[in-house]
Amino acid sequence: MTGGSAKDSAVPGDVTGPAAPHPAGPPPTPYELHRAAAEFLTLHHAEEGLGDPARRIAAAHREIAERGTYRHTTEELVFGARVAWRNANRCIGRLYWHSLRVHDRRDVRDTQDVAEAAADHLREATRDGRIRALITVFAPDEPGRPGPRIWNEQLIRYAGYARPDGGVTGDPRNAGLTALARRLGWPGGPGTPFDVLPLVIQGAEDRPRWFALPPDAVLEVELAHPEYPWWRTLGLRWHAVPALANMCLEIGGVCYPAAPFNGWYMGTEIGARNLADTDRYDLLPHIAERLGLDTRTDRSLWKDRALVELNRSVLHSFDRAGVTVTDHHTESRRFLTHLGREERKGRRVGADWSWIVPPISGSATPVFHRTYEAVERHPAYVHHPEAHERARGAILV
Numbered sequence: 001m002t003g004g005s006a007k008d009s010a011v012p013g014d015v016t017g018p019a020a021p022h023p024a025g026p027p028p029t030p031y032e033l034h035r036a037a038a039e040f041l042t043l044h045h046a047e048e049g050l051g052d053p054a055r056r057i058a059a060a061h062r063e064i065a066e067r068g069t070y071r072h073t074t075e076e077l078v079f080g081a082r083v084a085w086r087n088a089n090r091c092i093g094r095l096y097w098h099s100l101r102v103h104d105r106r107d108v109r110d111t112q113d114v115a116e117a118a119a120d121h122l123r124e125a126t127r128d129g130r131i132r133a134l135i136t137v138f139a140p141d142e143p144g145r146p147g148p149r150i151w152n153e154q155l156i157r158y159a160g161y162a163r164p165d166g167g168v169t170g171d172p173r174n175a176g177l178t179a180l181a182r183r184l185g186w187p188g189g190p191g192t193p194f195d196v197l198p199l200v201i202q203g204a205e206d207r208p209r210w211f212a213l214p215p216d217a218v219l220e221v222e223l224a225h226p227e228y229p230w231w232r233t234l235g236l237r238w239h240a241v242p243a244l245a246n247m248c249l250e251i252g253g254v255c256y257p258a259a260p261f262n263g264w265y266m267g268t269e270i271g272a273r274n275l276a277d278t279d280r281y282d283l284l285p286h287i288a289e290r291l292g293l294d295t296r297t298d299r300s301l302w303k304d305r306a307l308v309e310l311n312r313s314v315l316h317s318f319d320r321a322g323v324t325v326t327d328h329h330t331e332s333r334r335f336l337t338h339l340g341r342e343e344r345k346g347r348r349v350g351a352d353w354s355w356i357v358p359p360i361s362g363s364a365t366p367v368f369h370r371t372y373e374a375v376e377r378h379p380a381y382v383h384h385p386e387a388h389e390r391a392r393g394a395i396l397v
Helices: 030-048 054-067 074-086 094-099 111-129 172-183 229-234 267-274 284-291 302-321 328-344 385-391
Strands: 101-104 134-137 160-162 168-170 199-202 208-212 220-222 237-239 248-251 254-256 380-382
Touching: 030 054, 030 074, 074 094, 074 101, 074 134, 074 248, 074 380, 094 328, 101 111, 111 134, 111 199, 111 208, 160 172, 168 172, 172 199, 220 302, 229 284, 267 302, 284 302
Parallel strands: 101 134
Antiparallel strands: 160 168, 199 208, 220 237, 248 254, 248 380
16 A cells, blocks of 8 residues: 555445344463463564563463453564464465564454555555555454454455346355345445455444445456457456455464455466356356367366466466566475475474465476475464354355
């Protein structure tokens, strides 16, 4: 976000319907919180060379005894958010974990303020296309006082409008949240396949509200192809910033349920998943037809050929627009560099092979040809079951 304020830029909608449940997941017991706090504070002091953590641990334990939780210092919050990225087993792009910028907005609980700060997050992360890794951390869960929740999976998502014929215009993954936003009063967009969804945010008042993202906070890239002029007529585009929004940032036993976090896209996330998966935009049959490929049999490898051209389109278009994007070959090499660095520091790196290996040309990348151990470590970004339900719009019926 390179300029301007988000004040008054996120437009709230009228709320209708009953109050939604606001589950926070089972809170840690005092023993669990004491232990988690001690483990985290010990790690922070050890890695940052801060000396004996005993005094800080004792202070945290006293605070837990008095009010059932404790407050991280700004330095602890920054360290915890960065290490949570380092510990993300499903992320291939962890080489730059230490460069994550952290916005401390723990003072923010009101839904309007969360929406405005989320728009600010997108503006700063975007920087006219020079994408910056950024996290904005809102108020944590506290005993009897839950923090705010962002229902959307990502700050920017495209609507999915259910049609009478059973199909979906737009992104089928977001059909449930789209229907929920409509029930909350969102009038809907123009009805294109790429209408930006509003944010659905729930505060301590237990009632979600919708907020339209201001246009200047949403950078999109129109997709073209380096060889096929007709590609533009497909009307494809994608947004520039992949900001995860509904995961809990868990640091030392404290849950920050609203902590939108972004790196930058790897092209295959868009070209081999979002636009190609059969339960998403399912574009491969249409592209294959335009390419004149034989779709009568899989043995023609029409899916593979269409998939490559779609991914070429994504990389070409982002590069031409001056928007940061990486490719799966480069990112695979970077991940092995990350592994080497961490191993030299004596830290084991957890990784989920099924997520680390790219969804296209896997065996042509170096990350394919080795195994990984799914080591679960904290701090961490955690998906609570109710967060999945909210993203599907399944809590309000």
